[in-house]
Amino acid sequence: MFKRFNKQDSSNGAPAAAPSLVSSSKSAPAANPAPTSAAPAPAPAPEKKSKSKKTKPAPPKSIEIDAKEVKRMDRLLEIRMNLHKRLLESLNLAALDKASEEDLKHEIALIAREGLRDMDIVLNTTDQKQLNIDLLDEVIGLGPIEVLLRDDTVNDILINGSQQIFVERAGILELTTVKFKDEKHLMRIIDKIVSAVGRRVDESSPYVDARLADGSRFNAMVPPCAVDGSLVSIRKFTKEKLSVDQLIKFGAFTEAMATYLQAAVATRLNIIVSGGTGSGKTTTLNALSGFIGDEERIVTIEDTAELQLQQVHIGRMESRPPNVEGNGEVSQRDLLRNALRMRPDRIIVGETRGDEVIDMLQAMNTGHDGSMTTIHANSARDAVSRLENMIAMTGVELPLIASRAQISSAVDLMVQISRLPDGSRRMVSITEITGMEGEIISMQEIFKFQRTGMDDDGKIEGKFVSGGLRSHFTERFRQWGYDLPSSIYTDANL
Numbered sequence: 293m294f295k296r297f298n299k300q301d302s303s304n305g306a307p308a309a310a311p312s313l314v315s316s317s318k319s320a321p322a323a324n325p326a327p328t329s330a331a332p333a334p335a336p337a338p339e340k341k342s343k344s345k346k347t348k349p350a351p352p353k354s355i356e357i358d359a360k361e362v363k364r365m366d367r368l369l370e371i372r373m374n375l376h377k378r379l380l381e382s383l384n385l386a387a388l389d390k391a392s393e394e395d396l397k398h399e400i401a402l403i404a405r406e407g408l409r410d411m412d413i414v415l416n417t418t419d420q421k422q423l424n425i426d427l428l429d430e431v432i433g434l435g436p437i438e439v440l441l442r443d444d445t446v447n448d449i450l451i452n453g454s455q456q457i458f459v460e461r462a463g464i465l466e467l468t469t470v471k472f473k474d475e476k477h478l479m480r481i482i483d484k485i486v487s488a489v490g491r492r493v494d495e496s497s498p499y500v501d502a503r504l505a506d507g508s509r510f511n512a513m514v515p516p517c518a519v520d521g522s523l524v525s526i527r528k529f530t531k532e533k534l535s536v537d538q539l540i541k542f543g544a545f546t547e548a549m550a551t552y553l554q555a556a557v558a559t560r561l562n563i564i565v566s567g568g569t570g571s572g573k574t575t576t577l578n579a580l581s582g583f584i585g586d587e588e589r590i591v592t593i594e595d596t597a598e599l600q601l602q603q604v605h606i607g608r609m610e611s612r613p614p615n616v617e618g619n620g621e622v623s624q625r626d627l628l629r630n631a632l633r634m635r636p637d638r639i640i641v642g643e644t645r646g647d648e649v650i651d652m653l654q655a656m657n658t659g660h661d662g663s664m665t666t667i668h669a670n671s672a673r674d675a676v677s678r679l680e681n682m683i684a685m686t687g688v689e690l691p692l693i694a695s696r697a698q699i700s701s702a703v704d705l706m707v708q709i710s711r712l713p714d715g716s717r718r719m720v721s722i723t724e725i726t727g728m729e730g731e732i733i734s735m736q737e738i739f740k741f742q743r744t745g746m747d748d749d750g751k752i753e754g755k756f757v758s759g760g761l762r763s764h765f766t767e768r769f770r771q772w773g774y775d776l777p778s779s780i781y782t783d784a785n786l
């Protein structure tokens with residue numbers, strides 16, 4: 293279990309939440325006067341040749357099943373669709389909401405038995421039971437994908453048209469044997485989801501974001517924009533978010549890194565978690581938020597509410613897309629501007645991707661230190677370029693150097709997350725922004741994951757190493773009672 297660093301009484305008596313120390317963190321004397329320049333990061337150490345010749349990640353696995361099983365499932369799907377039609381005709385749909393699951397199961401079993409008799413179909417007990425479960429999923433759930441939604445080992449469900457459904461388990465994509473009958477069947481389920489949240493999706497507005505009843509994030513794109521049939525992506529909602537302890541156990545980062553991150557969060561550095569899609573940004577943000585004290589007021593802003601903070605004092609906000617008539621949109625930027633009037637101690641924006649970047653950086657610069665967000669980028673340097681681009685796209689005419697000055701004084705720490713080819717998710721770099729050198733933002737990498745090769749099973753080998761520098765914020769940490777031992781920056785302790 294990760295042993296949290298015990299905060300000492302700070303030498304100058306500054307309370308942990310004192311905002312006075314903060315806004316000009318960059319002006320604090322650098323504990324390490326030699327930040328690496330902003331030149332492109334040095335090329336990673338060459339990878340140790342793997343024992344086997346395997347260098348490419350394994351292609352997506354498909355569940356191996358025999359042709360007989362495929363035939364059985366296709367037959368069941370066919371019967372289920374026929375029976376579903378019958379069910380819709382026979383079931384009292386108005387009473388559906390009020391009926392208990394037991395009653396519904398009973399009713400469905402009765403209608404199914406009758407239907408099978410009429411169609412002259414005889415099923416064995418296993419198939420009959422399976423059919424009843426499938427029918428219930430069809431009537432009250434999301435049809436074929438209900439079984440994947442129930443499966444706790446599945447993180448993502450990715451549907452490419454009615455006949456191809458992939459899932460992601462432990463970071464690896466797998467093709468499943470689950471199918472929809474046809475595009476119409478898939479469209480019916482998509483409609484069921486989006487109409488439940490008062491949205492619609494059709495040729496004229498072919499894509500939609502929504503949240504499923506269980507909190508999962510849902511996106512669909514339908515034809516003609518989706519060329520070979522509707523495309524659906526679901527990020528399953530995990531009730532139990534991964535904790536710092538679990539992330540350490542999974543090898544995402546080490547205890548020493550966690551100690552550093554605890555100090556960074558507690559002393560209210562502004563942090564950006566960056567990474568590729570599905571790399572674990574939101575998970576990391578959630579885990580880091582665990583280091584925020586209970587006495588602080590936190591406001592979270594997201595497009596789809598995913599964060600599950602453990603603190604007491606939280607205001608959660610979710611943006612809203614325009615309605616069918618195109619009115620009523622509430623953007624993340626609107627929420628952010630409003631949040632500034634809500635006296636937050638910290639603002640957490642789930643993902644910065646548009647013009648809210650301006651307000652986010654301003655908030656970070658003007659008294660809401662300790663704010664955090666995530667962005668899509670492949671390295672700390674890339675993340676800075678993305679921020680610059682986002683600022684440029686807002687139409688605010690700011691010279692590049694001014695944008696950079698704004699970024700460098702707003703952001704203190706970049707935490708880079710990556711999903712490696714073997715499916716593991718790691719914190720591949722923790723980089724501090726130390727200021728400006730001429731026109732360039734200067735950074736120093738404190739920790740990184742160094743890949744050394746790949747073993748025979750395709751597992752990435754590597755270790756966490758220190759960048760060889762102590763934190764630029766060492767003095768700040770000390771003043772706030774986090775006099776971290778220098779041993780945390782030693783490779784042997786990582």
Ligand SMILES: Nc1ncnc2c1ncn2[C@@H]1O[C@H](COP(=O)(O)OP(=O)(O)OP(=O)(O)O)[C@@H](O)[C@H]1O
Nearest residue numbers: 447530542544568569570571572573574575576717
């Ligand atoms: N270190 C980890 N080890 C194992 N699983 C992880 C780890 N980090 C995240 N996950 C799992 O990976 C999935 C994706 O994580 P998450 O939603 O945090 O990614 P993201 O980068 O925010 O994705 P997106 O770009 O779609 O917003 C989740 O199901 C999460 O539980």
Ligand SMILES: [Mg+2]
Nearest residue numbers: 573574575643
């Ligand atoms: Mg996310």
